[in-house]
Amino acid sequence: MHSLEDWQQIVFDRFQTKMTDKERPFPCIPATIGFAKNQLRYGFADDPMDPAAIQQTAVMLREFSLHSREFGSYTSLIIFYKTRDDLSVEEYEQLFWEQLTELSEMDNAEWPNEIPKDPHDPLWEFCFNGEKYFVYCATPAHKNRQSRHFDTTMLAITPRWVLQEFMKKVPLASRIKSQVRKRLQKYDSIAIHPDLNSYGADDNFEWKQYFLRDDDTTISKCPFHRLLGTFKNK
Secondary structure (H helix, E strand, C coil): CCCCCCCHHHHHHHHHHHHCCCCCCCCHHHHHHHHHHCCCCCEEECCCHHHHHHHHHHHHHHHHHHHHCCCCCCEEEEEECCCCCCCCHHHHHHHHHHHHHHHHHHCCCCCCCCCCCCCCCCCCCCCCEEEEEEEEEEECCCCHEEEEHHCCCCEEEHHHHHHHHHHHHHHHHHHHHHHHHHHHHHCCCCCCCCCEEEEEEEEHHHHHHHHCCCCCCCCCCCCCCCHHCCCCCC
């Protein structure tokens, strides 16, 4: 990793601590494996309220999309944002969806034909540069759900092909998914969010899992406007 600014080094060190904590292991076991194998890739961006942050994110995600298969089967793109820490969970949530929508506006690639354009379809997921992704957001405002807490706004963007490769290892994947849920119960001071589910299930909606609130509530409609026709379809 190139020479980091002070704030970048601080948040990366804290991320490293979170990934390697043996006393209180992070629930997402595949993420800790990816970290241990040095398969994660990292980026830093300005405050999401700054238009420059969207440009920076688009450049990083486009580059990652081109090369992700070279990094290993547990890879994800981790992006840390230089954000203020005085927003509410709901304000971070609004900021997240605005950012994802604006990011999609900057995508020059065709939306994959096999992915529905309606987020309320169980097969919908975020796509960029022709790649399908699961997006995880953590914020400083999350307290009860420590699995979604970080000292600054953080995105973990995981290619669908990584998740598909993982699920092919049926016995291992089943054991790890069970262990993840057990870890979540210990890690968070609140019950597992009811929106956590499996891709493709009739009652599953990927967008609901991108940003989990600090309680069991959820917004009724996906704010990702581009695919609902607010922005021009590709």
